[in-house]
Structures are given as C-alpha cells and as structure tokens.
Amino acid sequence: MQQLLKQFIRQPLVHFLLIGALLFALYYAVNPDTQAKDTIVIDDEQVGRIVTVFEKEWNRPPTEAEMKGLLEKFIQQEVYYRKALLMNLDHNDEIIRRRLDQKLRFITNDMATLKEPNEKEMLAYYQTNKHKYLTPKKYSFSHIYFSPDHRANASEDAKNLLSAIRTSKAPLHEMIKKGDPFPFAYHMEELTAQEIAQQLGDGFISGLQQQPAQQWSGPIFSGYGVHLVFIDTILQSVEPQLASIRNELIRDYQYSLQEQYNTQLLNEFRKDFIIKLDIKEPARKNQLSQLVNINEAR
Numbered sequence: 597m598q599q600l601l602k603q604f605i606r607q608p609l610v611h612f613l614l615i616g617a618l619l620f621a622l623y624y625a626v627n628p629d630t631q632a633k634d635t636i637v638i639d640d641e642q643v644g645r646i647v648t649v650f651e652k653e654w655n656r657p658p659t660e661a662e663m664k665g666l667l668e669k670f671i672q673q674e675v676y677y678r679k680a681l682l683m684n685l686d687h688n689d690e691i692i693r694r695r696l697d698q699k700l701r702f703i704t705n706d707m708a709t710l711k712e713p714n715e716k717e718m719l720a721y722y723q724t725n726k727h728k729y730l731t732p733k734k735y736s737f738s739h740i741y742f743s744p745d746h747r748a749n750a751s752e753d754a755k756n757l758l759s760a761i762r763t764s765k766a767p768l769h770e771m772i773k774k775g776d777p778f779p780f781a782y783h784m785e786e787l788t789a790q791e792i793a794q795q796l797g798d799g800f801i802s803g804l805q806q807q808p809a810q811q812w813s814g815p816i817f818s819g820y821g822v823h824l825v826f827i828d829t830i831l832q833s834v835e836p837q838l839a840s841i842r843n844e845l846i847r848d849y850q851y852s853l854q855e856q857y858n859t860q861l862l863n864e865f866r867k868d869f870i871i872k873l874d875i876k877e878p879a880r881k882n883q884l885s886q887l888v889n890i891n892e893a894r
Contacts, residue, residue, distance in 0.1 A: 636674050638667065646670060701858060713849050721849050722838050728848075729841055732788040734831040735804065738768050739782060740775035742815070742822040747776070750822040754815035758824055761812050768826075771812075778820070786831060796820070 646666050650658045658666060686692045713721065722729070740757070742750040757774055764771075772782050780795065793801045796818040803816025807825055814824040838845070 636671060636678075638670070642670070643667075700861070701854075712846060718842070718845055718849065719838065721852070722845055725848070726835060729836055729844075730833040731836060732790070733833050734786040734788055735792065736785045736787075736828040736831075737783070737804065738771075738826045738828070739778075740771055740824040741778040741782075741820065742824075743776040744821045751815055751817075754822045754824055758812060758814060761824075775824075776821075786829075 647657060647663075650662070650666060680686060740754075742754045744750045747753050761771055761774070768783070784792065784795075787795075789801045789805070792804065800816060800818035800823070803814070804825060804827070807813040807816070807827055809827040809830055812824055812826050815822045816825060817823070
C-alpha cells in the first residue's frame with residue numbers, strides 16, 4: 597500500500613493539481629469577498645470576432661466542429677483571464693505591460709487613420725512642414741582619381757595635374773588616363789548628396805559641395821584616395837506641387853495625429869497617478885527629475 601502511495605505522489609499530474617489547489621486556496625484566502633460567480637457573455641459581436649479572425653487566417657468559415665473548439669477556447673481564455681486578474685497574476689509582467697501599451701496605441705492610431713484631412717487642413721500641414729518635402733539637390737560630375745597606393749604623393753600629383761588641365765581642351769576620357777584606374781564610374785549623373793556619400797564617403801561630398809561648377813577643381817578626398825572633379829550641373833532643391841505628394845501628405849498627417857492623440861491620452865492618464873522618484877543618491881535623483889515629469893504632490 598505504501599509503495600502504491602509513493603508511486604501516486606510521484607505522478608506529475610498530482611503535482612500540478614496540488615499546486616493549482618494551493619494557488620486557488622491562497623487566492624480565496626486573500627480575496628474572501630470575490631467568490632461570487634462571474635458571468636461570461638458570448639454575444640453576436642463576440643461570435644462575429646471569433647469567426648472573422650478564423651476566416652482571415654484560413655480564408656474560409658469554420659466548420660461546426662471548429663466553431664465548437666473556438667468557443668471552448670474563448671471560454672477557457674476568459675475564465676483564466678478573469679481569474680488571473682483577480683489573483684493579481686498580471687502584476688509586474690513585462691510581456692503583459694508591453695502588449696497592453698501596444699493595444700492602447702493601436703486604438704489611438706486607428707482614431708487618427710479615420711481622420712482624413714480636408715483641403716484646408718492639408719494645405720496648412722504642408723505649409724508648416726514644407727521643408728520635409730523639398731526635392732534634394734542633385735549633382736552631375738566627372739572625376740579623375742589618384743591612388744595613394746600607387747603614388748608617393750597622390751595629393752601633390754593631383755594639384756600638378758589641375759594646373760595643367762585647367763587650360764586644356766582634352767575630352768574626359770583623355771583626362772581620366774592621366775589619373776589611376778578607379779573601380780567605379782568616372783561620371784555620375786544627378787545623384788543626391790546622400791547617394792554620393794554612400795559611394796564615396798561623407799568627406800567626398802563635403803569637398804564636392806565647396807567646388808565651383810563648369811571647371812576642374814580640387815583636390816578633394818574620399819575613402820579611396822584623391823580626386824579632381826568637374827561639376828557639370830547642380831540641380832537645386834524644388835518645392836513639389838501639393839497634388840503630386842497628396843498620398844504622402846495624408847499618411848504623414850495621420851501619423852502626426854497618432855502622435856498627438858497618444859500624447860494627449862498619456863497626459864490624461866497621468867493625471868490619475870502620482871509620479872515619484874525613490875532614488876537614494878541626491879545627485880542622481882536630481883538628474884533624473886530633470887528628465888521625468890514629476891508630480892509627487894497632488
């Protein structure tokens with residue numbers, strides 16, 4: 597008999613049931629007034645949500661057996677959810693915090709996307725944020741490359757050639773031969789500063805922006821070495837027509853509303869809380885208080 601009892605106690609299911617019993621015993625001991633039965637209502641709206649989620653995933657309605665399983669799953673989740681809240685199991689759970697924060701933001705974001713600006717609002721938003729929509733300045737240029745790996749003084753060689761070619765009428769391909777082989781293009785057409793920097797580095801575009809157009813100039817430096825440049829054209833920034841960026845404006849306008857709604861909602865919620873810092877080191881507390889909106893006293 598004792599052997600059978602020992603085997604019974606070793607069963608994982610027994611351990612699970614004992615732990616569950618202890619949890620609920622603790623819950624009822626701490627919350628003696630919450631033993632009244634709660635009501636779980638499955639209405640048309642809830643059934644519709646369950647079916648919609650299933651159809652989105654499987655592209656068909658659930659069968660009768662699947663619907664039974666879905667409803668059983670909903671009841672189980674609702675029971676566990678309510679019991680977990682009553683037992684305070686959501687306390688200090690980082691995953692739950694993140695999910696609820698995300699869900700609340702979804703609600704305010706949906707509110708913003710429902711608001712499409714009228715023409716007056718669109719124009720006002722465009723006028724305020726016009727600088728964001730300027731077409732970037734673009735450069736078309738040619739260059740001669742001098743490799744520091746193949747020359748004792750690439751910079752000096754570039755300066756000497758610059759003095760000679762400023763009075764020369766030789767075509768570009770002849771000029772290029774006076775430099776060293778370059779792994780990429782010798783002529784670049786209508787590239788933005790960002791695109792040029794991606795190919796030749798920030799130092800090159802900084803030097804290029806200081807050079808005059810329609811003449812050989814330099815030397816300027818890149819991650820590869822030294823360059824002489826001939827800027828053909830510089831296309832200045834242009835304000836686009838509002839109609840050409842309408843969809844982009846609506847998207848940005850709605851995003852700005854999302855940020856505005858989220859800020860307003862957070863400010864309203866914060867009114868219901870006392871925010872305080874419990875930092876031992878005074879200097880550290882003072883530093884953090886400059887970063888956080890403290891309202892220790894109501």
